[in-house]
Amino acid sequence: MKKFLLVFLAMMxxxxxxxxxxATSAPQGVSVxxxxxxxxxxxxGTVTFPSVTPGTPRPLDDxxxxxxxxxxxxxxxxxxxxxxxxxxxxxxxxIADAASFGALESFxxxxxxxxxxxxxxxxxxxxxxxxxxxxSGTPAGSHSGVITYLITATPVFx
Amino acid sequence: MKxxxxxxxxxxxxxxxxxxxxxxxxxxxxxxxxxQESCSNVTITSEITRDFRVYDNWSEQxxxxxxxxxxxxxxxxxxxILNYSDTLRRxxxxxxxxxxxxxxxxxxxxxIMIFEGSTKTNVGVAVGIWLKVIISEPPAQTSSGSSGGGGGGGGxSAKTTATPSLTTLDNSNLNTNTQNLAGNxxxxxxxxxxxxxxxxxxxxxxxxxxxxxxxILIPLIALAIIGLIMYKWKTKK
Numbered sequence: 366m367k368k369f370l371l372v373f374l375a376m377m378x379x380x381x382x383x384x385x386x387x388a389t390s391a392p393q394g395v396s397v398x399x400x401x402x403x404x405x406x407x408x409x410g411t412v413t414f415p416s417v418t419p420g421t422p423r424p425l426d427d428x429x430x431x432x433x434x435x436x437x438x439x440x441x442x443x444x445x446x447x448x449x450x451x452x453x454x455x456x457x458x459x460i461a462d463a464a465s466f467g468a469l470e471s472f473x474x475x476x477x478x479x480x481x482x483x484x485x486x487x488x489x490x491x492x493x494x495x496x497x498x499x500x501s502g503t504p505a506g507s508h509s510g511v512i513t514y515l516i517t518a519t520p521v522f523x
Numbered sequence: 524m525k526x527x528x529x530x531x532x533x534x535x536x537x538x539x540x541x542x543x544x545x546x547x548x549x550x551x552x553x554x555x556x557x558x559q560e561s562c563s564n565v566t567i568t569s570e571i572t573r574d575f576r577v578y579d580n581w582s583e584q585x586x587x588x589x590x591x592x593x594x595x596x597x598x599x600x601x602x603x604i605l606n607y608s609d610t611l612r613r614x615x616x617x618x619x620x621x622x623x624x625x626x627x628x629x630x631x632x633x634x635i636m637i638f639e640g641s642t643k644t645n646v647g648v649a650v651g652i653w654l655k656v657i658i659s660e661p662p663a664q665t666s667s668g669s670s671g672g673g674g675g676g677g678g679x680s681a682k683t684t685a686t687p688s689l690t691t692l693d694n695s696n697l698n699t700n701t702q703n704l705a706g707n708x709x710x711x712x713x714x715x716x717x718x719x720x721x722x723x724x725x726x727x728x729x730x731x732x733x734x735x736x737x738x739i740l741i742p743l744i745a746l747a748i749i750g751l752i753m754y755k756w757k758t759k760k
Contacts, residue, residue, distance in 0.1 A: 400547055403547065404545025410542070510645060518653075
């Protein structure tokens with residue numbers, strides 16, 4: 366009986382050691398959700414068209430540029446939320462070097478994070494050429510309005 | 524000299540006017556029971572002092588696109604009640620904003636919270652935070668006779684608060700959500716653009732490891748018992 370108990374204890378010891386070794390050698394997975402952060406700069410801060418003659422399209426001297434700031438880590442979408450005063454319906458835009466122009470109000474563009482999944486995101490800036498074409502009969506004088514851009518990140522809801 | 528001065532002034536002027544605007548996270552997901560309120564925070568960043576007008580718009584139910592221009596429905600039309608500051612005054616640097624949502628009709632709703640910055644120039648910037656709200660019936664109370672069953676709390680709105688996250692805020696199955704979140708990260712792991720926060724995932728593989736150990740230990744114990752029986756049988760002989 367004594368011998369039996371001794372063998373039993375020895376076997377349990379072996380089982381215990383194997384268990385401990387298995388437990389300590391189990392790989393530990395690590396995962397962490399990273400918060401999305403988006404930041405963008407639009408320049409120039411003030412868009413100034415040279416004086417225009419009603420009925421004659423006039424391009425903007427400097428292009429409008431959208432630049433994702435360092436630290437951003439998501440895909441962006443840029444669209445136009447509102448345009449006021451005589452600028453509404455009278456500005457056509459084109460992403461730089463593209464042949465076709467379209468209404469500013471329907472402009473939208475994506476700015477995607479370029480990464481291999483580990484390195485920080487980089488982005489290609491978007492440059493926008495604009496043409497103002499105010500209709501004949503537009504009252505003379507200084508006009509000012511506001512173009513409001515809407516910046517969102519591409520949603521990744523599951 | 525005068526020219527340099529003018530250039531300097533122009534540079535300063537331009538820097539001020541081309542200031543950045545940022546936000547984090549870019550989307551919030553709420554998973555709620557009927558009449559349960561839940562809150563999440565977003566951080567708005569502005570490099571110059573700006574006021575913000577804050578408002579929300581919601582999508583038609585049959586529209587599946589995430590296009591802000593097509594989000595024209597009011598929250599009240601879906602029985603959603605949102606609590607947040609509708610104006611943010613003099614924001615400079617980071618400003619944390621709490622958005623609380625509560626709904627009385629089951630369904631999945633998609634919305635956008637717009638933070639429209641004031642401007643002194645003719646270029647304005649607004650940022651949009653996508654919202655997804657899932658309202659469901661509260662889980663049925665399991666009335667197994669073991670406990671007294673007092674605290675049902677049917678209609679009371681349990682308020683939960685969460686830091687910015689894509690994670691649902693349903694407090695009934697936090698573990699499942701954590702695992703789902705970890706799964707999502709793995710699925711979309713090729714882009715480092717996950718929209719959530721918190722260090723949550725490590726438990727998943729730990730549990731897997733324990734399961735593996737159990738799988739091996741059980742046959743080992745069985746083997747030890749068989750060995751003992753055989754030994755005893757041999758010694759008897």
